[in-house]
Amino acid sequence: MTLAGVSIRLLAATLLTIIAGGTARTQPAAAGAPAVGVVEATRRPITETSEFLGRIEAINRVSVVARVTAFLDKRLFDEGAEIKEGDELYRLERGPFEADLASKQAQVAQLQATLENAKLTTERARTLLGGPAGQQSTYDAAIANQLSLEAQVQAAQAQVQASQINLGYTKINAPIAGKIGRTAVTEGNVVGPSSGVLTTIVSQDPMYVTFPVPLRQGLELRERYGPQGGLDAVVIRLRLPDGRMYGHSGKLNFVDNTIAQSTDTIIVRGEIGNPILRASSAAGVTVHELTDGEFVTVVLEGVQPVEVLAIPRSAVLSDQQGDYVLAVGADNKAEQRRIQLGQSTTTIAAVIAGLEAGDKVIAEGLQRVRPGQTVSPGPASPLILSSMKPAADAPAPQADHGASGSTRLLDRKP
Structure with missing residues (x-):
């Protein structure tokens, strides 16, 4: 064998070794089944709620005027104070x-x-x-x-x-009890029927809350609560402008007989208590939580909870075909299940169709899983499980304060 032949064979062997080694390095090691956190779909009682924008209105409102023409001798009330029916307000000559x-x-x-x-x-x-x-x-x-x-x-x-x-x-008395406003005329002026409103009185407890309901949503509410007692099947709760929930509930008592053609809405009214928040001060001013004309979010809450199949909201995925979840099926393989959602919260999804009670859905590790892939299921994290707890154990999420006519669910303890 010549020296040239030996050199060629050594070069070829070296090249084969390098190629074989590179190929071995580029082949990944076999990966194990990805670990995922699963939650079991369970039925739980949930209270349906619908939110609307409304305003507080005094049940009684009186514009005080003079019935005869005379000089105003005395003003006998403190502006902004609580007065009783029959209290003398003004005394004329x-x-x-x-x-x-x-x-x-x-x-x-x-x-x-x-x-x-x-x-x-x-x-x-x-x-x-x-x-x-x-x-x-x-x-x-x-x-x-x-x-x-x-x-x-x-x-x-x-x-x-x-x-x-x-x-x-010549003695002008309060026709109703309530909070009196500021006076429009001071002592020494001539007042009469043509002088206009001297002051205004608005009742304080209870109060009305009125709010427009879109006709389509009104029909849905009628279908939902009509068989359960109509207006008596709903409780009113209020979210105040600062985001706090008002501590008292009320009842619906009126639905208008005409639909506003410009907005396709119908006016609904409820009544809610407005007790004294703080006792009368030295100036005679008594504080109530609700004020006539105040802007609030009205939460209509069903009296009777409804049972829904609940899963964590984080387990719901969406594509062009709609909503779906990845469930753990036989042999721990991920299965895609198309679902239909009902009214849901930011943490709980109510499933109308596509799942059965007891199905295990993947709530954590979704980014590592594809349909048909074998997974290693385990309990979801405490954060996910706490989101599924009843409202008595975890605070209910608050919806966007600017939303109008939205509907959500409140989880109730079984």
């Missing part, structure tokens, strides 16, 4: 009205005296009818004069009553 009443009463007394004399005259004319001096015409005239005076007395008494009413109008 009484002198002219008292003088007018005295004059009318004097006219009544004068006419009554004249009437008494007419009655005596009539009685004498009736007595004379039995003798030669009596005339029927004289008697008839006496009766007519008596009746005329009786009518004049009645008219004068009506004038007295009118003067008494006008005198009473």
